[in-house]
Amino acid sequence: MSTLPEGLHQAFIVAVGELGMACAASLFVESVAQEDGTDGVAALRDALGRSFPVLDAVAEQWLAGARALRTDPTAILAACEGASELVVVGLEAFFLDALMARLPPRTRCALLCHSPFDVDWERVLSNYSGRISPVNLESFQSWAGPRSVLLTFAYGVGGSSTHVLPAWVRATGEDVRMQFRSLLAWNVLQAPMFVYPRWLVEVDAASFTHVFQA
């Protein structure tokens, strides 16, 4: 029987703002597993799973045998072929790291600095050595164009729907959709979420040009 420290909720919020829900969840699951093994991961899921459904899903996958996140960006890179601008809505740090490491330098990249959590965007962006520019909801359309791509992270695909951050819905109104060459979703979870998807909104998977599975 594992006993986790109190106050993990606050600690997880620190991580989730600047790493993303799936990456923070993976980091916490791995760290707890190294100290307390399977019991610890189960306890973590019990403690935080209802508040953070993505953590619940990641912990469940870990308990089912999945280990590291699959961050291979090959399919995304193929979909961005020929793009001159890439605007990322939402943050999953380890996925974005993998993408930026292989994205051609000629493709300019921006990150929509909008989050339901407290985020030090300067620190987030300093991990990318100036390759990613900050944009907000008012200014990101200046990156639109026939060779521009919008990308977000999706959290599990179940049937015809998936879940994304609310910022995606705010950013991609009918007027915006037509201004970008393609709208991509990078599904970072291996399976749909089990508990109520707090922090996220459900959208039709068909509303994306492509949904890629990590």
Next chain:
Amino acid sequence: MSTTQALLALILLASLLLQAFLPARRLVVVTAGAGLAALASALLGTATAPQLLADVPWDVIVILVTLGLLSQLFVESRVFGVLALWATRWSRAQPRRVLLLFTVGMYVVSGLVNNLTALLLVLPILLILFKLLGVRQRYVSWTLALVLVACNLGGAATPIGDFPAILLLGRGAMSFDAYLVRAAPATLVALGVLLTLAMILVRPGRQLHEHPVSARLTLATMGALYRNVRVEKSRLLPPAAFLGAMLVAWVVVPLESGVTADLVAWLGTAAALVAVGSLGERIVRTQVDVEATLFLLSLFIMVGAVKRSGLFTEVARWLQGLPIPPLAQLCVFLVAAGLLTGIFSAGPSMAALLEVAERLAQQHPPEAVYVGLALSVCAGSSLFLTAATSGPLAQALTERADLRSPSGEVLRFGFLDFLPVGVMSFCVIQCVALAWGIWAS
């Protein structure tokens, strides 16, 4: 005291008290006070506005502004983020070590950059660590308070760390190296005593249950937040090289050459800004600390008006006329400096008390008076949370962080939370100041 002296002193005191009680309006209060002081001075025939402006120690303002710009260049290099990550790793996420490392780290950083910049660099990282570690009120109060006191001590340790020491350097009261070799050891002693008392008697972390999962999560999360952050050498090297050159120039170049401390700061910072290209232009356009500059300019005008009335000379004469030995007079002056700083804050106290100190320095060894005064001002700055500008900033940053204990209670950092540490720090630093004054005399 003449009517002119009383009126000008009243304007100064009223402005200082009002800005202390209304920190949100302090800039308006002191600029209005300066305008009133200039008007009263002109109407009473003490000095005209151009004369008061000519009395302003512009060299001090030049040093403050240029060092502030140099600090921003260091910030842009991301060196402090990387240092914070190292400090976290060295601490192994143990609360006791976190307290020690961040307190000592703040002392070192604030010796090189101004206190507000140092706080803005270090405190957000410390607050993240608090959230990750899951700390309690007692630990938060003592750690933040000790970090603030270390910030004051670091500022007093070097001639470029904070306004009081910069004023001594700018006015030529003490040379760079003469101040450094005396103030740095004294402040280190004070820091050592404070940390020893805190760690042995108070033990702020004693109620915390150190959990291996907490430590691992803290280290993993901090590592992830800074996973690819690297020091930008192209941005770090120019300010580092030119700061090194400035330090050498401050020590080596004699004042009689005409190359004064402010000129060294001006040229060194300008060269560093030129060396970083367009970043330098952006920093000059956006990062000049107008608030601090305007605040000090207003203070200098009010203090200058009182000085022109001859009041400070009379206070010095009164002090020297006290029927006690000269050494006791110095001790009275140093304790009064500490207490006045606690109420009026460091800038106003130092600006006014330096006029009196200059008279005392004719009777005592100058280093005994000036270093003693800088230490006393540091003691006063550490007495109340509101005594130094870094205090309210730390309070605001902590409130904004919405810190909670593991059981969910909101963790505060206010006046009363700071007070026990403030009183202890005041006593320790003031004792060091007195011991220094007696020993050096």
